[in-house]
Amino acid sequence: MIKKIALLFISLFSGLLLFAQDGDKIEMADTMRQNGKIYVVVAVILTILAGIFLYLIRLDRKIGKLEKENREHQFITKKQSHVS
Amino acid sequence: MNKWWWKIVCILLLVYTVTAGLLFSVPRKPIIQESIRNLYFHVCMWFCMMILFTISVVHAVKYLRNNNLKSDILSRQYAVVGIVFGVLGYSTGAIWASFTWADPNSSSFASFGAIAKDPKLIGAAIALLIYFAYLVLRDSISDIDKRARVSAVYNIFAFAFLFPSIWIIPRLLDSLHPGGQGNPALNPQDIDARMRMVFYPAVIGWTLLGVWIVSLKVRLQILKEKTVLES
Numbered sequence: 001m002i003k004k005i006a007l008l009f010i011s012l013f014s015g016l017l018l019f020a021q022d023g024d025k026i027e028m029a030d031t032m033r034q035n036g037k038i039y040v041v042v043a044v045i046l047t048i049l050a051g052i053f054l055y056l057i058r059l060d061r062k063i064g065k066l067e068k069e070n071r072e073h074q075f076i077t078k079k080q081s082h083v084s
Numbered sequence: 085m086n087k088w089w090w091k092i093v094c095i096l097l098l099v100y101t102v103t104a105g106l107l108f109s110v111p112r113k114p115i116i117q118e119s120i121r122n123l124y125f126h127v128c129m130w131f132c133m134m135i136l137f138t139i140s141v142v143h144a145v146k147y148l149r150n151n152n153l154k155s156d157i158l159s160r161q162y163a164v165v166g167i168v169f170g171v172l173g174y175s176t177g178a179i180w181a182s183f184t185w186a187d188p189n190s191s192s193f194a195s196f197g198a199i200a201k202d203p204k205l206i207g208a209a210i211a212l213l214i215y216f217a218y219l220v221l222r223d224s225i226s227d228i229d230k231r232a233r234v235s236a237v238y239n240i241f242a243f244a245f246l247f248p249s250i251w252i253i254p255r256l257l258d259s260l261h262p263g264g265q266g267n268p269a270l271n272p273q274d275i276d277a278r279m280r281m282v283f284y285p286a287v288i289g290w291t292l293l294g295v296w297i298v299s300l301k302v303r304l305q306i307l308k309e310k311t312v313l314e315s
Contacts, residue, residue, distance in 0.1 A: 005089065046103070
């Protein structure tokens with residue numbers, strides 16, 4: 001499993017070796033990157049993402065619990081019908 | 085599907101997408117400028133939609149072959165989440181277009197008129213409307229087996245219609261949308277190696293997020309049908 005994940009990441013990021021350069025004079029958000037305020041944006045978006053993921057994980061667990069209860073319930077009802 | 089490792093991969097890839105997508109250097113291009121970073125978000129929505137619709141139609145065909153209602157549930161949920169991603173792709177595209185396509189010399193009303201006629205937008209809108217009709221059609225039939233069969237057949241039609249409406253016709257006509265002469269976002273002239281390094285992980289990450297949501301919805305739906313059958 002860890003091997004699978006490692007392989008995936010290696011294959012995805014092998015493009016790192018192919019950096020290109022260009023120095024045109026087109027206006028970009030360079031100042032924002034200089035004074036570091038862009039990190040605030042990254043932090044905000046990461047917080048939102050974290051919230052969404054926590055919500056998804058909670059839902060996942062809740063549904064897992066429901067499935068487990070359902071299975072136990074079915075098991076009991078099957079047993080009861082067997083006895084009677 | 086109950087394995088957990090791909091969910092961790094999804095979280096890692098999306099965290100990487102947001103961080104690297106906002107911080108890594110990108111090509112300097114006129115007009116688009118920093119908004120080129122939208123590639124990691126807007127384009128990924130469409131990729132994710134296409135992948136989810138493909139899985140949906142596979143399950144629709146499966147249902148027609150084996151008449152197993154589980155395939156019907158899977159097909160429906162993949163289509164619904166695909167539609168959600170499509171709507172997200174459409175609305176993010178609308179925001180992006182209003183800042184990069186609008187003609188600064190004419191009024192916003194006039195430039196909106198030009199943008200709204202764009203064949204790519206109309207094609208995408210038609211494709212999404214056909215999928216909306218899929219949901220309407222589905223929920224209007226109360227008999228379970230008939231609903232599953234009719235909606236599986238309609239799903240195949242809707243998927244087939246995706247090809248002329250979002251793949252073929254927009255490529256034949258002039259469009260403001262990039263990628264008219266090839267594949268948008270896969271063309272080496274559009275993005276370079278450093279963008280591809282974020283873009284491919286982003287596509288996989290967003291798609292896994294979609295599949296994750298689908299898997300939750302499917303499990304919930306199966307539980308629901310079970311309790312309906314038991315009571």
